[in-house]
Amino acid sequence: MTAKRKVLICGATGFIGRNLTEALTLRGDLEIHAVRFTRPAYDCPGIVWHQGDLRDADTVSRLLDGMDVVIQAAATTSGSKDIVTRPHIHVTDNAVMNSLLLRAAHDLGVAHFVFFSCTMMYPSSGTPLAETDWDPAEALNDRYFGIGWTKIYVEKMCEFFSRLGTTRHTVIRHSNVYGPHDKFDLERSHVFGATVTKVMTAADGVVTVWGSGEEARDLIHVADLVDFVRRAIDLQKTPYELFNAGAGRAVAVRDLVSMIVAASGRDLTVRYDLSQPTIRTALCLDCSKARRELGWTATIPLEEGIRRTISWWRDAFDRRSD
Numbered sequence: 001m002t003a004k005r006k007v008l009i010c011g012a013t014g015f016i017g018r019n020l021t022e023a024l025t026l027r028g029d030l031e032i033h034a035v036r037f038t039r040p041a042y043d044c045p046g047i048v049w050h051q052g053d054l055r056d057a058d059t060v061s062r063l064l065d066g067m068d069v070v071i072q073a074a075a076t077t078s079g080s081k082d083i084v085t086r087p088h089i090h091v092t093d094n095a096v097m098n099s100l101l102l103r104a105a106h107d108l109g110v111a112h113f114v115f116f117s118c119t120m121m122y123p124s125s126g127t128p129l130a131e132t133d134w135d136p137a138e139a140l141n142d143r144y145f146g147i148g149w150t151k152i153y154v155e156k157m158c159e160f161f162s163r164l165g166t167t168r169h170t171v172i173r174h175s176n177v178y179g180p181h182d183k184f185d186l187e188r189s190h191v192f193g194a195t196v197t198k199v200m201t202a203a204d205g206v207v208t209v210w211g212s213g214e215e216a217r218d219l220i221h222v223a224d225l226v227d228f229v230r231r232a233i234d235l236q237k238t239p240y241e242l243f244n245a246g247a248g249r250a251v252a253v254r255d256l257v258s259m260i261v262a263a264s265g266r267d268l269t270v271r272y273d274l275s276q277p278t279i280r281t282a283l284c285l286d287c288s289k290a291r292r293e294l295g296w297t298a299t300i301p302l303e304e305g306i307r308r309t310i311s312w313w314r315d316a317f318d319r320r321s322d
């Protein structure tokens with residue numbers, strides 16, 4: 001019998017980390033270790049919990065010792081309000097954590113490291129952009145300067161350590177992820193989570209959207225991203241790969257809001273508030289590399305993902321019918 005691969009999921013209480021943890025514990029061939037920091041553990045059969053601050057080098061070495069795979073989903077992250085008003089909160093901790101994790105993975109002989117990057121380096125485009133369509137000589141959107149370059153630094157560190165021959169790395173440039181366990185508060189959430197909350201809780205029949213509604217994003221359901229990671233840790237044999245992971249469709253914020261309102265079944269008026277934080281860019285990813293090399297493609301249509309997320313939101317938050 002082959003030994004189970006030991007998989008460490010960092011950030012297991014966060015949005016992506018929790019969805020990964022809950023899905024991967026269902027597999028019989030993996031032994032799942034989950035790292036939490038300040039948030040409490042949740043019930044999940046078969047999981048081994050660890051607590052630790054990933055900004056501390058000794059803690060990082062203790063956690064990675066003996067692991068075969070590290071899935072690095074721990075990040076300081078929040079939506080456009082923080083990106084616009086206090087962008088520095090996304091920079092330092094992410095740079096420190098990832099630097100320590102990548103060094104420890106190499107020193108301790110971890111076989112595979114998965115890093116969630118972002119898509120902030122891409123220029124605004126309503127047509128799909130491939131991994132090679134980012135030109136490092138082009139300026140990043142001003143709003144994304146700090147976290148965008150931090151992610152690129154970590155991407156390059158992954159490539160650097162891959163070249164040393166011990167650890168294989170997968171970098172995933174995923175688009176805007178949504179689904180169960182996302183942030184749904186109005187301060188820190190992204191556009192999808194915030195809009196679901198606004199629509200479901202609107203007391204006066206009005207939903208107020210930040211910006212003009214013309215900004216566009218590529219939206220991917222978290223279950224599709226989990227499927228991506230599953231394929232990467234099973235199929236990738238090369239030392240370093242960087243992949244786009246998105247739905248391949250740019251959806252204007254105003255259309256997203258209309259779809260969420262329609263799925264809610266509520267009769268609401270939508271207003272646009274130009275004084276609120278907004279990031280004028282359009283994102284759309286070409287994921288043909290992932291299709292070719294991992295057989296992956298996003299499978300959950302946005303309309304279906306919206307229905308599923310509203311249903312989850314009702315179970316998790318809507319106590320009015322109790």
Ligand SMILES: C[C@H]1O[C@H](OP(=O)(O)OP(=O)(O)OC[C@H]2O[C@@H](n3cnc4c(=O)[nH]c(N)nc43)[C@H](O)[C@@H]2O)[C@@H](O)[C@@H](O)C1=O
Pocket residue numbers: 077078079080081083117118119120174175176177188189190191192194195208209210211215217253276277278279280
């Ligand atoms: C993929 C990418 O995704 C994220 O960056 P983002 O897309 O810029 O962030 P967001 O989802 O918060 O905003 C998208 C747009 O939506 C508008 N918007 C309207 N109404 C609300 C609203 O109520 N809340 C929020 N947050 N935004 C709103 C808002 O004004 C902005 O123009 C990062 O996680 C980053 O890590 C990353 O890689």
